[in-house]
Amino acid sequence: MKSLIFKKKNLIAFAMAAVVAVSGFGVYQSQAAEKIDENKKCTITVKVPDACSLDDKPADNTIVNGISLYDGTLEVDFYKLADVKLNGEINTTVDGVDLSGLSGSKVTADTIKTIADEAYKKIDPKKPTYKVKINPSTEKSKPVNEDKGVDRGIYLYVVKDFQNKQYQYSFDKYIVMVPYSTTISQGTKVDEHGNIVDVEESSDDWVYDTEIALKCKATEIYGKLKITKELKTYNESLGTTPFVFEVEAFYGEGDKKEIVYSNVFSMDFDKPGEQYIEVEKIPANSKVIVKEVYSGASYTIEGDVEKTTEIKENETAEVKFTNDYNDQTDVGAISIENHFNENGYVDSNINPNSTTTENVETEN
Incomplete structure (x- = not known):
């Protein structure tokens, strides 16, 4: 089994602050050596986007409403790729999944997507660690594993495509870490459309409640x-x-x-x-x-x-x-x-x- 170790002074910088972080992954430079509190419950909450970008339109006017009108099941599968230990070490738990590309200082969103796509080839898509089902017409968000929470770790999440009226909706595969630190996300938060909504002072404190806003494309x-x-x-x-x-x-x-x-x-x-x-x-x-x-x-x-x-x-x-x-x-x-x-x-x-x-x- 391959092992990938990151101390908290040199940790994968995971791009999921309260909504979606701008900078993606990067080296986490922390002066603290604080351990993760094993008694705190970790949670991941999935947020349904109120709009998606149109696949064949310019980026400045690509918002299309309609996903909230879908009276069906939106399914998000989570696959655990690695454990996060209390001392900040990360051990790969899935054979063949290479997360080393996430430890660089200039990791982009495209890098993360590429690694997520490659990781998906290694996991068994029929055996997700967690699964959450959402009806976009009645639910704007939903926690993974309800009140029980999730184990500490690095997760690949995959959303199944669906059709709603004249649109085919598709979603990017992505990676999320729980818990995370605001230093990791460099204190910058964006909404589901990628617009900066808040800049807060970074902290070495571990954040145990993670929210992810799904990114989708709509093709007519x-x-x-x-x-x-x-x-x-x-x-x-x-x-x-x-x-x-x-x-x-x-x-x-x-x-x-x-x-x-x-x-x-x-x-x-x-x-x-x-x-x-x-x-x-x-x-x-x-x-x-x-x-x-x-x-x-x-x-x-x-x-x-x-x-x-x-x-x-x-x-x-x-x-x-x-x-x-x-x-x-x-x-x-x-x-x-x-x-x-x-x-x-x-x-x-x-x-x-x-x-x-x-x-x-x-x-x-």
């Missing part, structure tokens, strides 16, 4: 929609015939309805047959209503003018409309589309496949 997930139109018969004397479709995607019902996509599309026919339009990047897990709001002059729709479907991640939902000539002689016209998404911008995620006339985009 999408599906596609295919709208197919069949025109059974066609009267050439009436000219090109337009058909117009309104698409609205939303979550919830009634007062809780949240529209996440809204647009209008058209197809122009100059002969009988089928055409289709593919609409990309509609938020996954949303319900979609497609309504044929204009059926073309002299052509009658068969069946419902409104179709409902659901959008699944990386799948294509399909709806189909069928029209036929009704023996009327109204003259048709070329349709014009206004392509806007839910934010009011011109939508470029449109694939009007197999249409017979070029779509015209206008911006109001």
Whole structure:
């Protein structure tokens, strides 16, 4: 078994002050030789973030709310990597886990993440030392092992990914030490967004209650929609015939309805047959209503003018409309589309496949 010893004068500087420490790990320079109080209970409390960073957006505007709306189980597993002795010595308890990279004087957060990722390869993911389950919709924080507390040590913690509405949430693996000292964290605390909220005088005193704020990334997930139109018969004397479709995607019902996509599309026919339009990047897990709001002059729709479907991640939902000539002689016209998404911008995620006339985009 490998052994890694750090006296309290040269201890791993673990980056978990009351919330999350800025500086990561570094050499702990202490003038005190105070021992850990074996009679004091050690605790770790997991805090649920109120927001996550968007994976594909610039760092200055990446906050997205929504994790607190997840009415499910957020699971955090803790794996003990090493014991912390009363005299400040640390002995590796998991074969193959190398913590020596944490003892340098210029250890960064990226260094810690790399070591955490490597440690995860060595442990048995099915055998966590502790496990905590949180419902983000009802719980903002939760202690590990409830009232019993945790053993002194160095822990790897891993959060299982999950989906909530149109987002896939993923979390960084990280390492926490309990107990810790504010000298270790250099007296600097930050909130869950990485903003400095307090700078306090450092101390060699051991802190036995540790809080960790989970760091997460949210990646938007999408599906596609295919709208197919069949025109059974066609009267050439009436000219090109337009058909117009309104698409609205939303979550919830009634007062809780949240529209996440809204647009209008058209197809122009100059002969009988089928055409289709593919609409990309509609938020996954949303319900979609497609309504044929204009059926073309002299052509009658068969069946419902409104179709409902659901959008699944990386799948294509399909709806189909069928029209036929009704023996009327109204003259048709070329349709014009206004392509806007839910934010009011011109939508470029449109694939009007197999249409017979070029779509015209206008911006109001």
